[in-house]
Amino acid sequence: MTAIPVTIGRRMLHPAASADRGAPATAAPAVSMGAPLVDMHGRVHRDLRVSLTDRCSLRCTYCMPEQGNEWLARTSILTVDEIVRIARVAAADGITTFRLTGGEPLLRTDIVEVVRRLAAITGPDGAPVEVAMTTNGIRLPELLPALVDAGLHRLNISIDTLRRDRFHVLTRRDRLDDVRAGIAAAQASGLRPLKLNAVAMRNVNEDELVELVEFAIAHDAQMRFIEQMPLDAGHTWERSRMVTQEEILTALSARWTLTPVPGRGGAPAARWVLDGGPHAVGVIASVTAPFCGDCDRLRLTADGQLRNCLFSSTEYDLLPILRTGPSPGGEPVETGIDGMLRSCVHGKLPGHAINDPAFLQPARGMNAIGG
Numbered sequence: 001m002t003a004i005p006v007t008i009g010r011r012m013l014h015p016a017a018s019a020d021r022g023a024p025a026t027a028a029p030a031v032s033m034g035a036p037l038v039d040m041h042g043r044v045h046r047d048l049r050v051s052l053t054d055r056c057s058l059r060c061t062y063c064m065p066e067q068g069n070e071w072l073a074r075t076s077i078l079t080v081d082e083i084v085r086i087a088r089v090a091a092a093d094g095i096t097t098f099r100l101t102g103g104e105p106l107l108r109t110d111i112v113e114v115v116r117r118l119a120a121i122t123g124p125d126g127a128p129v130e131v132a133m134t135t136n137g138i139r140l141p142e143l144l145p146a147l148v149d150a151g152l153h154r155l156n157i158s159i160d161t162l163r164r165d166r167f168h169v170l171t172r173r174d175r176l177d178d179v180r181a182g183i184a185a186a187q188a189s190g191l192r193p194l195k196l197n198a199v200a201m202r203n204v205n206e207d208e209l210v211e212l213v214e215f216a217i218a219h220d221a222q223m224r225f226i227e228q229m230p231l232d233a234g235h236t237w238e239r240s241r242m243v244t245q246e247e248i249l250t251a252l253s254a255r256w257t258l259t260p261v262p263g264r265g266g267a268p269a270a271r272w273v274l275d276g277g278p279h280a281v282g283v284i285a286s287v288t289a290p291f292c293g294d295c296d297r298l299r300l301t302a303d304g305q306l307r308n309c310l311f312s313s314t315e316y317d318l319l320p321i322l323r324t325g326p327s328p329g330g331e332p333v334e335t336g337i338d339g340m341l342r343s344c345v346h347g348k349l350p351g352h353a354i355n356d357p358a359f360l361q362p363a364r365g366m367n368a369i370g371g
């Protein structure tokens with residue numbers, strides 16, 4: 001039996017927590033555990049983004065407010081045991097990559113244990129899953145040796161500017177040197193491919209795009225530019241301030257000849273080779289060139305909510321399944337997790353609606369969803 005979620009507002013809850021709160025909504029098809037997570041549009045899901053915390057050491061303007069953020073309740077944050085329990089079911093269902101994110105994932109005091117236990121999970125074919133991380137890099141110099149030893153496979157590090165004053169204004173923290181030290185540690189660690197992320201912003205860093213690519217090349221990394229998305233906790237996003245993929249490519253074309261790389265698959269970044277190679281640059285153009293048709297991603301928030309899209313307003317609540325447990329004679333917790341994964345995949349729309357005039361920004365900021 002699969003779990004039947006129940007809608008409360010836009011949150012889907014397991015019946016264990018909601019028997020008296022509402023009527024059953026969309027039931028996922030009854031498929032036994034271990035079958036791939038295929039949605040109504042034929043997309044097979046292989047990538048689970050796991051947000052470990054909504055807390056952060058920076059306050060990037062496009063992500064978090066300077067102050068007054070409403071933090072997730074500490075009691076609702078998933079423990080490492082709960083994360084691993086969900087991840088084991090997800091891996092049995094065909095998830096092959098876990099990307100740890102946040103908030104800032106390196107703020108979790110048990111981050112090495114999280115990586116070690118996730119990296120020990122294998123899929124139905126016996127192959128180990130891949131554990132990747134997106135981080136602001138600040139704690140990498142102290143933590144990276146232990147993370148690599150624990151089985152971390154890949155790193156994406158965010159750096160939007162190379163200028164200290166700009167970094168301070170943009171992140172509201174004077175920590176550019178710490179981020180640069182984190183990137184140097186990642187370069188020395190040998191983890192490859194190493195990717196650097198920058199949100200391209202009008203009148204902020206749009207004049208630094210070539211410099212950022214050169215910086216990445218010098219660190220044996222690949223630069224990826226992200227179109228700014230309407231996910232800031234302050235709800236201040238304006239389309240007119242967004243630097244588009246087209247503008248990014250125009251700026252880079254002044255320095256390099258760009259040749260598109262075919263065969264993107266489910267990857268969010270489209271890539272271009274620079275001057276015939278070997279270096280390349282990526283652009284994640286969620287707003288002007290959405291790639292929903294090939295999306296293979298699901299998200300798990302730090303407080304146990306499954307999401308099928310960054311921009312969705314519906315969440316599928318795993319906490320009651322994990323914490324209430326099976327009723328006497330009821331289904332095992334793993335069956336409940338599997339059912340909720342299938343409900344979440346089943347409810348996935350063919351595409352996001354950022355470009356629809358009726359689009360409503362999700363209530364959570366990016367730091368509480370997990371980018």
Ligand code: SAM
Binds near residue numbers: 062136
């Ligand atoms: N703290 C880590 C970091 O910054 O890499 C991980 C979490 S952060 C939410 C993940 C990625 O989302 C970062 O590369 C960040 O630049 C990006 N991001 C955050 N808010 C965004 C927004 N409104 N539009 C586009 N990208 C955003």
Ligand code: SF4
Binds near residue numbers: 056057063103104158
């Ligand atoms: Fe923190 Fe990352 Fe958000 Fe910046 S983008 S505030 S580093 S979670």
